[in-house]
Amino acid sequence: MLAEMYAGRRRVLLTGPTNTAVDVALEAVLRQIGEYELGSIVRVGQPALATLRQLQTPVLANELVDLRSAPLQKSQDDASEDLDSLRARHKELSRADGDAPEIRSIEVRIAEHQAFQRELDRIRADARRAVAINARLVAATAHQTLLSTLKGQTFDVVVIDEASMLPASLAALAAGAGRGHTIVAGDFRQLPPVVVSDEPNARRWLGRSAFEAAGIDRRVLRGDPPTNLVALKLQHRMPPRLADAISAGFYRENPLESAPSVFERRGEAGVSSWGPIVRIDTSSLRPRVAKRGGTGSRYNLMHAILIAAVLNNRELVGSAPALISPFAPQARLLEALVPEGGAEGEASTVHRFQGGERDVVVVDAVDSAAGALKLHPWFAEGNDGTTGARLVNVAASRARERLILVADFDRVHRSRGKDDALARSYRAAQREADALHPGEVVSPEVLFRQPDLASLRSDLESAQHRIEIWSQRVDKEAMVDLIRPLLGAASRGVQVTFWFEPDGQTDVPVALTPLQRSEVMLRPCRPIRESSAVVDDTVWAASGPLLSAAAGHSMRPENSPLAEAVRRITRRRELGGSAATGDAAGTCGRCGRLLVRLEARHVMAGCLSCDRPRLGGREKSKGRV
Structure with a gap:
């Protein structure tokens, strides 16, 4: 459609919510158009795709300005080098208590160079604006349309792509x-604009796309x-069986x-017959x-x-899969x-991957x-x-x-009891x-x-180096053979931290x-949903409390990047009087017991004995958490 408008010499603005969305659309347009006149297509702003910097006929506004005003670019480069030299000399003299008149002279020259650079920037901005004015197809994010290069310019047609992610x-x-x-x-039917605020006006003006603001989504639902509204039904990406499953939902x-191209496309070499x-x-x-x-x-x-193990099977996942999750x-x-x-x-998260694609995707x-959490x-x-x-659709x-x-289908599907x-x-x-x-x-x-x-x-x-263990329950039978190794590790300088949930x-x-x-740091905490251990580069995970009689299935991979990622995910900050990860638990000033870290909406620390009325006792504390 954009290629036809370009051929018909209509002036068109292609815009979208992100640089990636604009660049993906622009690349598709360039493939459709083929050859084009220098300056007839302009991309304003910083591209997300490096391929747009490598075109035989440039489209980036800054590159076009450089081509048309080489002396201006040389002046900017020379001015920048001179300014760097002056600043370095000023710093050198100031440290050495140098000659005051020379320092003042350099400061005057720095101010002159800065003024000269500002003037060059203004000339360059005018040149970018002129480049955009003379283009038949301009591509830019929606935010760029409000800035100086495009402000006040008019177009025959505005095309907004990936509009479901753009606030109305x-x-x-x-x-x-x-x-x-x-x-x-x-x-x-895919993800709306991302809004952090829960304020009604923020949701109204920033959390709805043009489709929702116009009521189109509701009208489609009621038939x-x-x-x-034109529904584009012909898809060019997915195998038909996957497209059918998505359509059903x-x-x-x-x-x-x-499309016929889906049936004709040859898959990645080496991917097996799954x-x-x-x-x-x-x-x-x-x-x-x-x-x-x-x-x-x-x-x-x-x-x-489990997904780390899946990645080892290249016949299943191919050479470069995408791993995505809602969380x-x-x-x-x-x-x-x-x-x-x-x-x-x-x-990536699903939000970040909207608009992307890969041959194989692991969700x-x-x-x-x-873990005692309600179904999200x-x-x-x-x-x-x-x-x-x-989210699931995307x-x-x-x-x-x-x-x-990859899912606990008993949880996310069969336990829902809804036909939606x-x-x-x-x-x-x-x-x-x-x-x-x-x-398998x-x-x-x-x-x-x-x-x-x-x-x-x-x-x-x-x-x-480091040992960190998380176990809600700790049974004596499980600890019999582990006490000595833990004490030995701590005595030779290994940082050992043991997180557990106090009982009664x-x-x-x-x-x-x-x-x-x-030397072992004992860290009482409530509640503990983790069931894991990280011992240097080895990771342990269990379905039940790791060091209890009900530990259930467990896994133990050796994976240094994963071990470091687990440490980051489980790290605690110092909040509400409770010590951070890497620090010993505080003690009660009255009875000397370890302070328990309570993780509710607000983190706090308390003594099970002296602070019991404030903490509400075991059952109330758990309920509050």
Whole structure:
């Protein structure tokens, strides 16, 4: 459409919410147009895609200015070098208490150079504006349309891409750059603009896209779409079976159709014959969900370890998969599993990955029954238009060849009891999916039915730097063979921290009393949802409390980046009188007991004995948390 407008010599503004959205659309336009006149297409602002800097015929406004005014660029470069030299000389003289007249002379010259640079910047800004005025197709983010280069310019047509992520107020301002013809393109079944504030006016003006502000989403739901709405149903990305599953959940009124190119496209070499949807159900593992820093967003360490094992199977995931999750802490764990740069894959939240695509996409749902957290609203409320339905839609529709779903399906699907968009999508995906059991993915050396305490003891005995253990319950039987290695590690300078939940009247469980008055830092905390240990580069995770008789399944990979990521996710800050990670717990000034870290909406520290009326006792404290 944009290529046809360009050929018809109509002046067009292409805009969107982010640099990436604008660049992806612009690259597609350039492929359609082929050859174009220098200066007829201009990209204003800083591009997110490096390929736009490598074009034979430049489109970046700054590059076009440089081509047309080489002397101006040389003047700027020379002025910048002179200014750096003057500042260095001024610094040198000031440190040495140099000659005052010379210092004043240099300061005058610095001020003159700065004024000269400001004038050059003004000339350069005017040149950028002239470049944009003479272009037939201008690409810029919606925010750029309000800045000096484009301010006041008019266009025959304004095209807003990825408009579901752009606030309606900003879309209206961008549309104001046109003479009346605006095309708003996007998917209101995907993620809306991101708004931090809960204020009603912020939600109204910043949290709704143009589709929602115009009531289009509601009209489509009730079967009365407006006449100026065009539903693009032909999809060019996904295998048909995946597109059908997404249609069943989110596009019943306009089911997706697959373009011929999808059937003709050859998949990545080396990817095996597994189908376009693979389901890894972790219900049997009962993976544990915790919160970043005890109070933040959710993460699931056993899922991260499982996905690390999945990445070892290149026939399943290809050479550069995307790992995405709705929860930011889980995305941080997944980032530790892929090298930086993206050549061998990338990890991201669903929000950050909207608009992206990869041949293979691994989606980690995170939520699980273990951990005493309610089912997150993203999964509990899955009607059309809810955030959960939009998140799952975006996550599932990023894959070009294969979608791998990692989820406790007993929790996120079968326990919901609702027939909504999410339920329809899950059912369709499960019908089409190839199933893999976690035991088929994770090697027996990593996955145990019960914690291998002999291996844990060996890890503790060989530890050189740091040991951090999290276990809600601590049973004496589990600790019998671990007390000596923990004391030995602490005595040779290893930083040892043991986080546990106090039981009843005592701040330290009986099983841990041999560690009192040692170098081991005992840290009572309530509640503890973690069940893990990090011993140097080795990570332990269990479905039940790690050092209890009910530990359940456990995993033990050796992975240095993951170990460091787990330390960051579990790190506690000093808040409410409670010590931070790496510091010893405080003691009660009246009875000398260890202070318990209580992690509710507001973190606080208290003594189980002296502060019991204030803390509300064990049951009330737990309920408050």
